[in-house]
Amino acid sequence: MSNEMTGSEILLRALVEQDVEVIFGYPGGAVLPIYDALFQQNSLRHVLVRQEAGAVHAAEGYARSTGKVGVVLVTSGPGATNAVTGLTDALMDSIPIVCLTGQVPTHLIGNDAFQEADTTGITRPCTKHNYLVKDIKDLSQVVHEAFYVAKSGRPGPVVIDLPKDILQGKGGYTAAPREPRKSYRPQVKGDIRQIETAVELIAKAKRPLFYCGGGVVNSGPRASQLLTEFVRMTGHPCTLTLMGLGAFPASDKQYLGMVGMHGTYEANLAMYNCDVMVNIGARFDDRVTGKLSEFSPNSKKIHVDIDPSSINKNVRADVPIVGDVGHVLEDMMKVWKARQYSPERKALGEWWKRIEEWRARDCLHYERNDKIIKPQYALECLRDRIIGREDAFITTEVGQHQMWAAQFLPFEKPNRWMTSGGLGTMGYGLPAAMGVQVAHPDALVIDVAGESSILMNIQEMSTLAQYRLPVKVFILNNEYMGMVRQWQELLHGGRYSESYMESLPDFVKLAEAFGAVGLRASKPSEVGDLIDEMLAVDKPVIADILVDKAENCFPMIPSGAAHNEMLLGPDDQAAKPISEEGMVLV
Amino acid sequence: MSTEDAAERHTIAVLVDNEPGILARVVGLFSGRGYNIECLTVSEVDHEKALSRITLVTAGTPMVIEQIKAQLNRLVPVVAVRDLTDEGNHVETELALVKVTGKGEHRVEALRIADIFGAKVDDTTLESFVFRLDGQTEKVDRFISLMRPLGLCEVARTGVVAISRGKESI
Ligand SMILES: Cc1cc2nc3c(=O)[nH]c(=O)nc-3n(C[C@H](O)[C@H](O)[C@H](O)COP(=O)(O)OP(=O)(O)OC[C@H]3O[C@@H](n4cnc5c(N)ncnc54)[C@H](O)[C@@H]3O)c2cc1C
Ligand SMILES: Cc1ncc(C[n+]2csc(CCOP(=O)(O)OP(=O)(O)O)c2C)c(N)n1
Ligand SMILES: [Mg+2]
Numbered sequence: 001m002s003n004e005m006t007g008s009e010i011l012l013r014a015l016v017e018q019d020v021e022v023i024f025g026y027p028g029g030a031v032l033p034i035y036d037a038l039f040q041q042n043s044l045r046h047v048l049v050r051q052e053a054g055a056v057h058a059a060e061g062y063a064r065s066t067g068k069v070g071v072v073l074v075t076s077g078p079g080a081t082n083a084v085t086g087l088t089d090a091l092m093d094s095i096p097i098v099c100l101t102g103q104v105p106t107h108l109i110g111n112d113a114f115q116e117a118d119t120t121g122i123t124r125p126c127t128k129h130n131y132l133v134k135d136i137k138d139l140s141q142v143v144h145e146a147f148y149v150a151k152s153g154r155p156g157p158v159v160i161d162l163p164k165d166i167l168q169g170k171g172g173y174t175a176a177p178r179e180p181r182k183s184y185r186p187q188v189k190g191d192i193r194q195i196e197t198a199v200e201l202i203a204k205a206k207r208p209l210f211y212c213g214g215g216v217v218n219s220g221p222r223a224s225q226l227l228t229e230f231v232r233m234t235g236h237p238c239t240l241t242l243m244g245l246g247a248f249p250a251s252d253k254q255y256l257g258m259v260g261m262h263g264t265y266e267a268n269l270a271m272y273n274c275d276v277m278v279n280i281g282a283r284f285d286d287r288v289t290g291k292l293s294e295f296s297p298n299s300k301k302i303h304v305d306i307d308p309s310s311i312n313k314n315v316r317a318d319v320p321i322v323g324d325v326g327h328v329l330e331d332m333m334k335v336w337k338a339r340q341y342s343p344e345r346k347a348l349g350e351w352w353k354r355i356e357e358w359r360a361r362d363c364l365h366y367e368r369n370d371k372i373i374k375p376q377y378a379l380e381c382l383r384d385r386i387i388g389r390e391d392a393f394i395t396t397e398v399g400q401h402q403m404w405a406a407q408f409l410p411f412e413k414p415n416r417w418m419t420s421g422g423l424g425t426m427g428y429g430l431p432a433a434m435g436v437q438v439a440h441p442d443a444l445v446i447d448v449a450g451e452s453s454i455l456m457n458i459q460e461m462s463t464l465a466q467y468r469l470p471v472k473v474f475i476l477n478n479e480y481m482g483m484v485r486q487w488q489e490l491l492h493g494g495r496y497s498e499s500y501m502e503s504l505p506d507f508v509k510l511a512e513a514f515g516a517v518g519l520r521a522s523k524p525s526e527v528g529d530l531i532d533e534m535l536a537v538d539k540p541v542i543a544d545i546l547v548d549k550a551e552n553c554f555p556m557i558p559s560g561a562a563h564n565e566m567l568l569g570p571d572d573q574a575a576k577p578i579s580e581e582g583m584v585l586v
Numbered sequence: 587m588s589t590e591d592a593a594e595r596h597t598i599a600v601l602v603d604n605e606p607g608i609l610a611r612v613v614g615l616f617s618g619r620g621y622n623i624e625c626l627t628v629s630e631v632d633h634e635k636a637l638s639r640i641t642l643v644t645a646g647t648p649m650v651i652e653q654i655k656a657q658l659n660r661l662v663p664v665v666a667v668r669d670l671t672d673e674g675n676h677v678e679t680e681l682a683l684v685k686v687t688g689k690g691e692h693r694v695e696a697l698r699i700a701d702i703f704g705a706k707v708d709d710t711t712l713e714s715f716v717f718r719l720d721g722q723t724e725k726v727d728r729f730i731s732l733m734r735p736l737g738l739c740e741v742a743r744t745g746v747v748a749i750s751r752g753k754e755s756i
Contacts, residue, residue: 183602307656307660
């Protein structure tokens with residue numbers, strides 16, 4: 001047959017049909033046929049990372065900042081196992097990824113062949129779905145279906161395991177089907193009766209709160225726009241989860257800041273005291289609810305989520321609505337307008353008065369210092385220089401710096417904030433920033449990092465150099481695994497077991513070794529200029545900001561505590577000891 | 587998750603695309619999320635459409651049961667999930683092969699009880715029987731416990747299969 005192609009060619013053609021432009025990958029024996037096919041075409045770009053974990057996080061950053069599916073290509077065995085952390089991260093944070101893994105030829109599977117790993121077995125619990133292609137006839141359809149599964153419904157990572165004989169065999173290509181797979185058809189339209197009940201509750205609420213999350217970002221930019229319109233229409237307060245930042249404009253008066261363990265006082269107290277909670281695309285994570293038995297005890301809860309398993313998982317919903325945020329919000333607004341609802345102005349006025357009192361506590365306040373750089377101060381300096389810039393994208397590593405970034409940086413639009421929320425993967429931020437920069441070559445991409453986290457995937461600096469990706473790594477260097485140190489201070493009598501980072505590299509020289517620019521600030525007066533310089537350089541930068549080593553991240557709801565038991569600062573810390581129940585929680 | 591509610595036993599039927607790894611997905615879901623599986627049966631039920639049916643019996647609070655069903659439904663190859671216990675009216679049965687060895691009085695008594703239970707004798711030697719018994723789990727349990735003093739030596743059970751009553755189907 002003349003239209004016969006090799007498996008690798010079929011694969012690449014399917015990727016092109018799925019609108020893929022970039023692949024993040026790393027070669028090896030089992031995927032050499034794919035690399036050979038890549039070499040002979042021009043439609044797909046390949047970004048060569050330095051470790052497969054970096055490839056998956058890069059694809060996550062690419063996906064989260066564009067709304068497209070991120071694509072990864074790794075070899076069998078160690079290539080695939082190195083990808084596992086990234087896949088788990090993408091699963092927890094609902095990021096659409098298609099990860100192509102090489103596999104030993106079908107006749108050797110199960111033989112403990114060289115670089116064989118049971119990839120579908122290993123990745124089954126950390127993917128939304130996975131495939132082992134055993135017949136070249138199935139290849140194109142598997143690829144099409146993988147993209148459909150990755151991006152529809154609640155997005156997630158999908159693995160396609162590709163034995164080498166399939167890649168080298170010959171077969172025909174088939175285009176993507178019009179009808180998706182019968183057994184997987186997520187519900188996007190919400191039940192209209194439930195929506196009506198919800199809108200009525202919203203309209204009659206006296207102490208309402210919108211609690212919105214990553215699902216709004218997953219749904220696409222239009223969902224954020226609709227959310228913003230609807231919240232403004234109602235005049236209700238709105239808080240966001242860590243994953244939701246940007247889904248509602250941070251500068252809006254109705255925005256209360258982030259909710260949860262390190263969220264604001266006003267957001268958490270509003271959560272505790274509200275009478276109607278409108279959860280749009282958030283999943284009642286334990287970082288947000290705190291002690292479940294005391295979570296928002298007097299509210300009726302509306303929960304909009306595309307994944308029925310998110311509903312009634314931790315917190316019972318009074319009005320569950322299964323559907324896509326965008327579709328449901330559209331219907332909610334239609335109902336609101338059709339029934340000519342208007343907010344309960346008087347009650348709302350009183351509610352806002354209470355909220356303003358909480359807001360006046362200024363919970364993000366910190367002690368300024370003109371000798372030592374406070375991490376919060378460094379971020380304020382950064383904020384002042386990126387505020388209003390639509391093209392600024394922030395990624396983070398994991399730790400205190402991540403929480404401060406969430407608290408202090410302004411997000412007006414969705415898809416500008418990339419962080420590892422569910423898994424909390426140190427080493428996420430640099431490769432994720434790389435993926436963002438690949439997708440937005442002219443944008444300003446900053447990884448707010450800790451000195452410990454950054455070392456987990458520092459090798460990707462080399463990728464930045466190769467592809468001239470001018471990512472800025474902004475290290476809040478406290479020489480500690482600060483978040484660990486903080487918990488040890490609070491929970492373990494200040495015994496700082498293994499949380500001090502000895503023998504750190506000289507980050508300025510390290511930057512230079514990677515062909516990047518290294519900058520350092522050790523006094524508050526140097527921070528502003530450093531940032532100006534960092535932003536002016538058209539190259540990758542590592543900025544080493546030597547910050548206060550002892551600063552703790554507040555506010556904080558200690559694990560096992562309720563929202564009204566928040567620690568606002570160092571003085572509270574001594575006054576409110578942590579319960580034994582709390583000690584066993586993570 | 588509310589833990590105050592008492593655990594309930596539910597029989598759930600799951601219709602799945604018959605593809606490699608599907609059983610591992612279902613079983614992995616239960617072990618990974620810490621759910622109970624009391625028993626699980628699986629077999630192809632429609633060769634042309636390549637559909638298999640898994641029947642499983644699990645126990646948990648109402649909130650956990652709801653989660654189990656939602657989690658099962660999330661699996662891409664899962665076509666339908668039915669909670670037969672919630673739906674009320676259904677037929678449930680399992681099959682057991684029970685080997686009893688012995689001589690004399692015990693042997694006679696074993697055969698007598700088997701007869702009362704309506705068990706068939708699938709194999710016999712001068713010193714052993716293999717009984718085949720079907721019926722509800724409790725009946726099979728009772729039969730096995732009666733056989734214990736009479737020389738019970740081996741049991742094989744299929745676990746529950748179940749189907750709803752009436753003309754409705756999954
Ligand atoms: C050190 C550390 C501290 C943290 N502290 C906090 C904190 O203080 N506050 C905080 O909020 N988080 C915190 N987190 C993050 C936390 O662990 C969770 O990742 C986060 O709260 C989950 O956000 P989410 O509820 O928006 O859900 P996501 O994980 O973003 O999930 C999205 C939900 O929306 C649904 N969904 C997806 N697409 C759609 C769609 N199209 N339509 C409808 N629904 C959809 C999904 O099914 C899912 O249920 C912290 C993490 C770390 C590492
Ligand atoms: C891969 C991984 N290992 C361990 C942890 C546990 N952990 C959470 S925060 C943290 C310390 C992070 O230190 P650093 O990057 O310096 O950030 P800081 O808290 O000091 O801002 C650790 C070890 C983790 N989240 N991820
Ligand atoms: Mg640190």
